[in-house]
Amino acid sequence: MRILPIVLALTTSAFAQDLPDLINIYKDLHAHPELSHQESRTSALLAAELRKAGYTVTEHVGKYPDGSQAYGVVALLENGPGPRLLIRTDLDALPIVEETGLTYASQVRANNPAGQDVGVMHACGHDIHITTMIGTARALAAQKSQWHGTLMLIGQPSEETIDGAKAMLADHLYERFGTPDMAIALHDTNEHPAGTVGITSGPALSGATAVDVTIRGIGGHGSRPDLGKDPIVMAAEFIVQLQTIVSRQEDPRDPAVVTVGDIHAGTKRNIIPDEAKMELTLRAFSEKARETEIDGIRHAAKGVAVSAGVPDDHAPVVTVFDNETAPVTYNDPALATRVKSSLVRALGAKQVIDDQPQMGSEDFGLFGLEGHKIPTVLFWLGAMDPAKFAAAQSQGLELPGLHTSHFEPVPESTLRTGVQTMTTAALALLQN
Ligand SMILES: [Zn+2]
Ligand SMILES: [Zn+2]
Numbered sequence: 001m002r003i004l005p006i007v008l009a010l011t012t013s014a015f016a017q018d019l020p021d022l023i024n025i026y027k028d029l030h031a032h033p034e035l036s037h038q039e040s041r042t043s044a045l046l047a048a049e050l051r052k053a054g055y056t057v058t059e060h061v062g063k064y065p066d067g068s069q070a071y072g073v074v075a076l077l078e079n080g081p082g083p084r085l086l087i088r089t090d091l092d093a094l095p096i097v098e099e100t101g102l103t104y105a106s107q108v109r110a111n112n113p114a115g116q117d118v119g120v121m122h123a124c125g126h127d128i129h130i131t132t133m134i135g136t137a138r139a140l141a142a143q144k145s146q147w148h149g150t151l152m153l154i155g156q157p158s159e160e161t162i163d164g165a166k167a168m169l170a171d172h173l174y175e176r177f178g179t180p181d182m183a184i185a186l187h188d189t190n191e192h193p194a195g196t197v198g199i200t201s202g203p204a205l206s207g208a209t210a211v212d213v214t215i216r217g218i219g220g221h222g223s224r225p226d227l228g229k230d231p232i233v234m235a236a237e238f239i240v241q242l243q244t245i246v247s248r249q250e251d252p253r254d255p256a257v258v259t260v261g262d263i264h265a266g267t268k269r270n271i272i273p274d275e276a277k278m279e280l281t282l283r284a285f286s287e288k289a290r291e292t293e294i295d296g297i298r299h300a301a302k303g304v305a306v307s308a309g310v311p312d313d314h315a316p317v318v319t320v321f322d323n324e325t326a327p328v329t330y331n332d333p334a335l336a337t338r339v340k341s342s343l344v345r346a347l348g349a350k351q352v353i354d355d356q357p358q359m360g361s362e363d364f365g366l367f368g369l370e371g372h373k374i375p376t377v378l379f380w381l382g383a384m385d386p387a388k389f390a391a392a393q394s395q396g397l398e399l400p401g402l403h404t405s406h407f408e409p410v411p412e413s414t415l416r417t418g419v420q421t422m423t424t425a426a427l428a429l430l431q432n
Contacts, residue, residue, distance in 0.1 A: 015416065018135055031104045034091075034108075035120055037157065039071040042092075043155055044059070046134065047155070049137070050073070059072075062170070063170050070168065072164070072167065072173075074176075075152075075154075076151065077153075079430075082148035082432070083182065085182055085183075086184070087153050088153075088364055089130050089132070089153075089154070090129055090160075090364075091130060091155050091164075102408065106122065125407070128414055136423050140426055146427055147426070147430035151430070152178065156168060162324055162325070182377075183364075183377075184377050184378070185376075185377075185378045186421070188380075190401040192382030194383055194417060196353060197353070198379065199336060199339065200336070203328050204331045205328065206256075206328060207284055207285065207361060209324075210279070212277065212280070213317070213319075214316060215238060215278075215301065216305075216316060217230055217231030217234060217308075221272070231272075232265050238278075238300055241304065242258050245293055251288070255289075257283040258280065263276065264276070285357065294318075326361040326365075327363075329378055336377050343379065346424035381421070383410065384408075384410065
């Protein structure tokens with residue numbers, strides 16, 4: 001283990017030469033974001049860079065349930081006997097019109113799955129993750145004498161739709177490319193300044209479940225509500241009722257969230273519509289909390305319909321989408337300890353923050369397989385300009401976060417810290 005300080009120095013000097021090129025790659029990716037399921041350019045760019053760095057690369061890995069091919073990338077670098085380490089980046093962007101005003105801001109528009117024309121933005125920073133992977137891949141290929149084992153770099157599509165990791169595993173990822181002994185990933189954040197990282201041991205991100213609810217009524221003229229059953233009033237009651245699931249039904253020691261993010265009903269002010277449709281997202285850290293949420297939604301929907309006197313054949317429809325469900329992201333405590341000590345070695349203890357579990361969700365945990373068979377760790381990469389971060393903090397404010405049109409990672413120091421920490425972690429894990 002005494003080699004590690006020397007290794008880190010080599011990484012830093014190699015990276016100094018690489019940095020301008022990596023920043024160009026980052027800005028190019030940022031200006032050319034692609035929606036989930038559409039990552040053709042992004043995956044080809046990553047594949048080409050990893051091939052140039054000496055990796056054996058396979059593209060188009062992944063199959064979606066409808067049979068379509070995913071844009072997954074797998075890059076292997078074999079370096080003698082030793083552990084097999086999976087490092088993952090995600091590839092996709094979000095349907096958001098970018099409003100950062102940066103010179104390299106995205107102007108891209110694309111069609112979403114519903115055929116609507118939408119703006120596209122790397123508002124979750126997956127472009128930071130891809131560029132960090134390219135820098136890490138180069139650094140590790142240049143330092144093959146410092147580690148042994150096999151590197152398995154994964155470019156995963158469709159993280160935002162939570163079906164990319166699943167698609168790659170369904171396409172026999174591990175049967176074709178080998179089963180890793182451990183898997184690591186990073187995600188950028190607005191909650192830490194660039195130059196710092198955060199890590200959690202145990203549950204790190206909650207599980208997510210997608211649910212649709214359709215409240216069915218009986219439509220009619222807006223002037224004669226007495227002749228129908230108004231689904232808008234029932235939907236309003238239902239949403240208020242939902243607020244008691246977390247506050248009155250859940251175990252208060254087990255955090256959970258129920259959010260109605262989307263509601264649609266009606267076409268005109270004087271028409272009572274036939275139905276009201278809602279899209280919900282649920283978050284939970286345990287199966288028990290998740291079941292309480294789903295039961296609570298079913299009971300509340302049924303309850304408002306019964307109290308409004310809706311006939312049984314118009315009962316509400318509650319649909320739980322198992323294909324849009326993300327598991328809890330669980331950081332294996334033993335692996336988290338090893339990764340954390342390498343982060344401390346790379347940056348110094350002050351720059352490594354012990355993070356609380358978050359209510360966001362990820363599909364990275366799926367690479368750990370059922371029952372966390374393969375240990376996984378995801379750590380947070382600070383991405384905010386330190387001066388702006390400090391100024392915001394002094395006013396009690398937060399800088400714009402993930403999934404917002406003003407999310408703005410500061411490229412140079414974020415990428416430097418990303419490559420430095422990921423490379424150091426990989427070197428530490430590829431020693432025995
Ligand atoms: Zn995201
Ligand atoms: Zn993300």
